Amino acid sequence: MSDQDSSTSASQTEGEMEGEGEREDKLREDPPLSLSSFSSSLCAMVRIKQKYMAMKKRRLEKSATLGGGEAGGGGAGPLIGAPTRTSPKIFTFDGLSPHSFTHPPASVSQRKKRGKKRRVMFPNRGRRRAPPAQERSRAKYCLYLLCAIVFLQVYNAIENLDDHVLRYDLEGLEKTLRREVFGQQGAVEGLLAHLKDYLSTYIHNKPLVLSLHGPTGVGKSHLGRLLAGHFRSVVGETLVLQYFVLHHCPLEADALRCARDLSVLISDTVARAEEEEKIPLFIFDEAEHMHGEIMDVLRDLVVSDHSNEYLNAIYLFLSNLGHSHITKHMLHNSSSISMAMTAAGRHSNLVKEITPVLRNTLEELHPLWTEADILPLGLLEKGHVMECFKDEVTREGFYPDLTNIERLAGEIEYYPTVGGREYSKMGCKQVVAKVNLL
Template identity: 80%
Template sequence: MSDQDSSTSASHTEGEFEGEMDEEVDEEVEGEGERDEKHRSSPAPSLSSFSSSLHAVIRIKQKYQAMKKRRQEMALGLGGAGTLTGAPVRTSPKIFTFDGVSPASLSGLSSSTVPPKKKRRRRKRVLFPNRGGRRAPPKQEHSRAKYCLYLLCAIVFIQVYNAIENLDDHVLRYDLEGLEKTLRREVFGQQGAVEGLLALLKDYLSTYVHNKPLVVSVNGPSGVGKSHLGRLLAGHFRSVVGETLVLQYYVLHRCPQEAEALRCAGNLSALISEMVERAEEEEKIPLFIFDEAEHMHGQILDALRQLVASKQSNEYLNAIYLFLSNLGHAHITKHMLHNSSSISMAMTASGRHSNLVKELTPVLRGTLGKLHALWTEADILPLGLLEKGHVMECFLDEMTREGFYPDRTNVERLAGEIEYYPEAGGREYSQTGCKQVVAKVNLL
């Protein structure tokens, strides 16, 4: 074998050795790299994964040094046998060497560069008491909104209380309690009608703002106390609202002739307008009383119908109209005579009058509505027939006024001179009521 062949074979052997060594190192590095990638792909690398990577690097270094040493020994053996003296020794490039690095330094480096893992704070678990133990009652948190609610309730209460007080003050101005005492003392046999009239007045006078005037039609036979009731109301209202705000209109005295009805209607409208304007300035409610309304002419009724209509201005809505008439007296007399047996003796006057109003109001409203449309705007208040006991009370009161000694025997004698209807249901009803009482007392 020549020197050229030996050098060629040595170079081939050396090249093959280096290729094998590079392949082994590459395989080892690729294997370790795959392990590192697996560890990196994990969501949270731990200390054990880091230590395994460090051991892998150390093993690669040791294997590389052993392979390098073996390659150098093989190169020296081949060089001593067939290489030329003075030829430069072929050395491998210094790639991926760990010369001068110890495992202890690598471990210290790793521990210094990798930050320590933070400890997670555990949330406190909610501990519930045992079923057998006591359970602490939950704390009630006081809201500040409650105080605002209490304040609002107090304000509303004060407002309502003031409104009620104002209503009472307005009613007290008209002294309805005194009026009630007067009517109960002076009007005989009509206690139910008196209670109904007072209820209407109280409801209307409790406020000063109205959507319509109060119109009351008092109907009943002759002598049952219609005109007497009107005089008592006029006297009371004159004492509380003044003389100028009360009107007593007697049709037969003011306008007896039908030819003057148109002029009377104009004068009446002007008088009422003047009174309601004065009452509006004084913040009072006037009273208009029309006695013997059955004699009122059509023109006067038309004028009054326009005044009581709800389309008028405010001053016309704050007024009281009282119509006294004997319209419908036949229905009242017939009803009381035919139904007196069905009325219990123990029934109160209020109960008897409520039955009378309930049964007669539709009949009277239909009868009066045919006469004129004014009656459709009115509240119907019927007055019943007077019994013999009521007539005796009328005689007793009139004799006392005239200064006569109230002898019971004399009173019964005078009451016996009055004409009565046939007894019905144990009751004797007077045909003329108390109309002849004053005339008979004057003859004493």
């Protein structure tokens, strides 16, 4: 009986081992597909639990089968005195729920997600990864539109500037001055530069105030007459005022009345010019004879705290104030000036050195000159006097004989020759009188 039981138990034990081996092979061949996304360590733990659950289930079935056979067959229980079999303590997953394996902790899942985000995945089979599509920003089109608007505005402003300059025909004025004014090409260029800058627009923050200073006979009054004639042709007769102090207000007793009349006249002119959107011209010849009341009124008009119509105006003062400084400078520095230097170069040198001296002298006389841009006119040479004679002789209808012109130019008084140059003491002042005697 004992041999039979032992052989039966041995055969059962061998059958269990073979069954377990087959099941283990089957589990190795067919791993659960649902856990392929977990890490290798977690999958190993799951496989160990599955094996343990299978072994436990078989043992429960075996014990149930043995218990049923013994109960049905009336078999005896365990032998008396036989040692009791105790199973070793093994690790179990009874305390864990299935959700603990399928859903890892939040911190672990977050770390895995962050790790996955940092990974760069490339497609298999050698295919190139398509570059990410770049989204076009709509702000780019707004920027292009803004650039186009700015370009059109700047272009339109430049066109308007050109139209405004063309209205005053400054190119024609330049040709006239270069043809009619002798020996003052540097001063003419400076005057035209100021006019171009001011007349290029209609909106200003202050009026243009120019003050031309020079000795007698260098062409100040002639220059003023040319400017007045040109502006009358482009802006109209009523917007140009030529004010001769010795003619309009010769007596000092009438200075206050003359100042009031002049103020009313200028106000009416600028108001009319504002309606026509033009810039008026006011020329004050022989400014060295102006009375203090007149200069006070003019200073109040040229300061920049008036309304807009007073800011759009040109004031031109012609005087011989400071002529002694100009004469002294040219006579003392002519020897150091190169003969090859152009007229513009000589004038720029004169402006650079004599303008500060003239400004200090004029500001002591009246604060009106602090608002003015000073342009000095130099002495005329003998060649310039001959050009004056030639032009005047032609105007009077005589033939411009060079021998006769040289004889007339020789009758003019000159300073002693300095640096190979002869400067006239009276400029072209006596040219008209001598031509009239022919």
